[in-house]
Amino acid sequence: MSEPLIVAEQLIKRFGEFTAVDGIDVQVEKGEAFGFLGPNGAGKSSTMRMIACVSPITAGRLRVFGLDPATQGADIRRRIGVVPQLDTLDVELSVQENLWLYGRFFDLPRPEAKRRSAELLEFAQLTDRATSVVESLSGGMKRRLSIARSLINEPELLLLDEPTTGLDPQARHVLWDRLYRLKQQGVTLVLTTHYMDEAEQLCDRLVVMDQGKIVAEGSPRSLIGQYATREVLELRFAADGNAAAAPQLEGIGERQELLPDRVLIYADDGEHALTETHHRGLQPESALVRRASLEDVFLLLTGRTLVD
Amino acid sequence: MAAMGTPGALRVASWHLTAFRRFWRLNLLSSLVQPLLYLLGLGVGVGSLVDRNTGSGQLLGSASYVAFVAPGLLVTTAMALTAGESMWPVMGSLTWQRGYHGIAATSLEARDIVFGHGTWMMVRSGIAATAVAIVLACFRETRSWGLLPGILAAIAVGVSFAMPIMAFSINVKLDGAFAGLQRFLIIPLFLFGGAFYPISQLPTVVQWVARLFPLWHGVVMARDFSVGDVDWAGVVGHTAYIAAWVVAGTWIAIIRLRKRLYP
Numbered sequence: 340m341s342e343p344l345i346v347a348e349q350l351i352k353r354f355g356e357f358t359a360v361d362g363i364d365v366q367v368e369k370g371e372a373f374g375f376l377g378p379n380g381a382g383k384s385s386t387m388r389m390i391a392c393v394s395p396i397t398a399g400r401l402r403v404f405g406l407d408p409a410t411q412g413a414d415i416r417r418r419i420g421v422v423p424q425l426d427t428l429d430v431e432l433s434v435q436e437n438l439w440l441y442g443r444f445f446d447l448p449r450p451e452a453k454r455r456s457a458e459l460l461e462f463a464q465l466t467d468r469a470t471s472v473v474e475s476l477s478g479g480m481k482r483r484l485s486i487a488r489s490l491i492n493e494p495e496l497l498l499l500d501e502p503t504t505g506l507d508p509q510a511r512h513v514l515w516d517r518l519y520r521l522k523q524q525g526v527t528l529v530l531t532t533h534y535m536d537e538a539e540q541l542c543d544r545l546v547v548m549d550q551g552k553i554v555a556e557g558s559p560r561s562l563i564g565q566y567a568t569r570e571v572l573e574l575r576f577a578a579d580g581n582a583a584a585a586p587q588l589e590g591i592g593e594r595q596e597l598l599p600d601r602v603l604i605y606a607d608d609g610e611h612a613l614t615e616t617h618h619r620g621l622q623p624e625s626a627l628v629r630r631a632s633l634e635d636v637f638l639l640l641t642g643r644t645l646v647d
Numbered sequence: 648m649a650a651m652g653t654p655g656a657l658r659v660a661s662w663h664l665t666a667f668r669r670f671w672r673l674n675l676l677s678s679l680v681q682p683l684l685y686l687l688g689l690g691v692g693v694g695s696l697v698d699r700n701t702g703s704g705q706l707l708g709s710a711s712y713v714a715f716v717a718p719g720l721l722v723t724t725a726m727a728l729t730a731g732e733s734m735w736p737v738m739g740s741l742t743w744q745r746g747y748h749g750i751a752a753t754s755l756e757a758r759d760i761v762f763g764h765g766t767w768m769m770v771r772s773g774i775a776a777t778a779v780a781i782v783l784a785c786f787r788e789t790r791s792w793g794l795l796p797g798i799l800a801a802i803a804v805g806v807s808f809a810m811p812i813m814a815f816s817i818n819v820k821l822d823g824a825f826a827g828l829q830r831f832l833i834i835p836l837f838l839f840g841g842a843f844y845p846i847s848q849l850p851t852v853v854q855w856v857a858r859l860f861p862l863w864h865g866v867v868m869a870r871d872f873s874v875g876d877v878d879w880a881g882v883v884g885h886t887a888y889i890a891a892w893v894v895a896g897t898w899i900a901i902i903r904l905r906k907r908l909y910p
Contacts, residue, residue, distance in 0.1 A: 354910070393751055393909050417754040427749030432666060440662050444753040446652040492753070 342405055344369050344496055344527050345390060350399040352385045359385040361551030362399065369495075372518075372528040374538045374545035376633065378643070382551040383531035384424060387500050390529065391421050403496070417445065420489030424500040426481055428488070430474040434465055437473060438488055445492040455491055462517065463487035479510025486517065497521060499530040503537060515540050535633040547637055554640045559633055566639050567631035568593050570609035574602045574616065574623040584621055591615045596638060603638075605631070655755045659763020660770070662746075667771075678728060678775040682720045683782055686789075689843065690716050706845060709874050710788065717789040718869035719842030721797045724779050725772040725805035726862055730833050732771060733764070733809045734825040737816035747908060757905040761897055764813055765806055772805025773798065793873035800872070804865035807889045810896025817903040841866045861889045 345367040352360040360382040367373045375383040388394035390403060392412035401408055403415045428437055435456055442452030460466045463483040468476065476484065482502065489497060502518070503511040518541055522528055532538055538545050539559045547555040547562070555562055572592065576584045585597045592606030606612040609628030616623065637643075667674070694712035697703050707715040740746040747760055776798040783789040812828070819825070839846070839853060840862040846854045857863045864885035871877045 391752060393748075395909060413754045413756060416752060421752040423745075423748065423752065425745060427745040427752075429662075429666065429746055429749075430744060431669065436665055440665055441749070441753070443653075443658050443661055444750055444755055446658060446754070 348400040374542035375531040377548035381548040420494035459487040567635040568605040572604040655759025656762035660766040663767040725801035729805040729809035733812040751908040768809035776801035796872040797869035800869040807861035807892040814900035
């Protein structure tokens with residue numbers, strides 16, 4: 340029975356009067372892909388920074404690899420890789436120089452740093468850009484380089500703070516693929532995101548955070564099963580028609596949610612709910628039946644959508 | 648644990664070196680051209696007036712005005728260089744490019760970044776002062792073995808400005824503060840710090856301000872070496888005073904950087 344890689348008990352982070360993380364309990368097992376999901380300001384990044392040993396905890400208990408970040412920060416950091424929300428690459432240097440230098444920070448001998456850099460360039464699909472100056476790379480390439488760089492010390496734990504924010508869909512898929520491979524290799528992944536699809540794609544288990552607290556925990560599927568129906572019917576009515584239509588939809592499906600731009604009907608059979616809607620003489624401008632997602636879970640738990 | 652293998656400061660310094668290698672030609676050129684211009688403009692131009700004035704040689708304590716100014720140039724060059732290198736680059740490594748944050752996520756710490764900066768500033772001061780010394784060695788009037796210890800004085804002064812200014816730059820929010828620092832500290836010290844005339848020519852209050860900062864102490868030492876009239880007790884005193892600036896600046900920089908990187 341091995342000890343969990345990360346143990347947080349009643350973890351709190353305050354900045355002056357403001358409480359960013361408000362007493363969370365988290366355990367991450369070795370080899371797991373674990374996600375912190377939540378809107379901006381939920382406390383995800385503050386939690387990540389405490390785990391990365393670059394932000395002292397205010398109260399509670401935190402152990403990473405069984406070590407205490409307060410006294411053994413450098414020893415923990417030696418064994419983790421960090422992909423921060425904002426890139427910290429040296430944009431004036433070349434792609435490979437960035438990797439070499441980062442290897443030097445971890446005190447890798449020069450030949451070893453070069454050997455690993457070559458491998459990581461291959462992994463990040465950047466081999467043909469090895470001598471390019473970082474400034475000239477696309478956003479997706481920079482992100483891949485950040486990930487490659489975070490792997491130079493062969494970390495047992497990789498922390499990724501919003502790894503795909505601001506990337507186009509293709510770039511995101513390439514990145515997900517790379518992260519999936521790392522997981523296959525046994526690297527423990529901990530990531531934050533406010534993208535539902537990302538959490539569903541990558542995470543074995545996740546916690547939903549809101550205002551510094553954990554509001555739900557489980558696998559993506561179990562959370563959806565627990566907090567949402569199998570399907571969701573999205574109806575859009577003509578301007579201002581959503582609020583007017585809502586009372587007439589009463590009783591269809593298990594539950595309704597009125598949003599500014601649409602009405603959501605939670606039902607195990609979305610098509611059936613749509614037929615029922617038509618039976619009642621309602622004519623939505625558009626109707627869409629989709630599988631329930633983590634977004635719905637979040638909406639239910641907090642009454643708000645995730646982004647913004 | 649941190650003491651295993653290469654010291655952290657050297658790992659950080661090698662990061663600076665890699666970045667520097669891209670621009671070293673331009674850098675070296677500017678640290679050569681500027682002192683050469685001052686040497687010609689002041690040394691030859693002003694010097695021809697000064698040297699004609701009876702009694703000035705006695706006051707300056709050197710054969711000619713050019714010989715008087717030369718060690719001053721050696722030391723002010725180091726000051727100007729490290730002051731600038733400890734402003735925008737330090738702020739940039741925290742706010743724009745965030746290189747310090749990248750380092751802070753590794754097994755290195757704030758202390759390594761500060762010592763690394765200090766080490767690198769010694770190297771840079773050494774390169775710049777050596778370049779100036781080479782220029783000075785080309786002219787008969789400014790040629791002397793005293794230029795060699797003069798380079799050491801320049802390095803000491805370079806680091807003594809680098810560390811306190813680094814400490815200042817760590818918490819700077821707007822880079823306009825640096826223009827102020829240049830205008831109200833570095834340029835006045837350049838003009839009133841004893842590089843171009845003995846500070847005994849200044850009002851007493853200004854003399855004490857000049858003595859407060861490490862520049863004057865370095866200039867006096869470098870000049871004594873180049874003139875060949877060394878007061879060893881003075882050298883010890885000046886060196887200790889400069890070292891106090893280095894230690895204080897380094898200490899404050901570490902505390903402030905730690906707070907900034909690990910909030």
